Amino acid sequence: xxxxxxxxxxxxxxxxxxxxxxxxxxxxxxxxxxxxxxxxxxxxxxxxxxxxxxxxxxxxxxxxxxxxxxxxxxxxxxxxxxxxxxxxxxxxxxxxxxxxxxxxxxxxxxxxxxxxxx
Numbered sequence: 582x583x584x585x586x587x588x589x590x591x592x593x594x595x596x597x598x599x600x601x602x603x604x605x606x607x608x609x610x611x612x613x614x615x616x617x618x619x620x621x622x623x624x625x626x627x628x629x630x631x632x633x634x635x636x637x638x639x640x641x642x643x644x645x646x647x648x649x650x651x652x653x654x655x656x657x658x659x660x661x662x663x664x665x666x667x668x669x670x671x672x673x674x675x676x677x678x679x680x681x682x683x684x685x686x687x688x689x690x691x692x693x694x695x696x697x698x699x
Contacts, residue, residue, distance in 0.1 A: 589623070589624050591621065601621070602628045602650075603650045603652070605621065605628075607651055609629055609676075609694060610629075610632075610664065611659070613696050615695075616691060616694075617692065617694065618689050622678050623678065625694060628650075629676055629694075632647050633664060633665065633668060637665045637666075637669055644657070675696060676694055676697065677696075678693070679693045679694075
């Protein structure tokens, strides 16, 4: 039974899923937008939005909490110096998911997840 098991498993163990989310989040922060499967994009959205909310306050504690997931120093600096202050007046909803159709190889639903304009 799956009672009270929220989220998608994405056919991975919990450690693999965490690593996947960290990698996708880093790429999204670095590039501003990425294209991935729709299920991964929907799972990535709350993960990234929590990081951006931490970046808005910018305290040392929040930087260390975000450092658990963002391992590259340059990416973390961009998150806290550029992205966080950009969304100070916004209460959530920092990302947008746009469906882009099917992937040619296996027919998977693809989506583009991007940071909205501040």
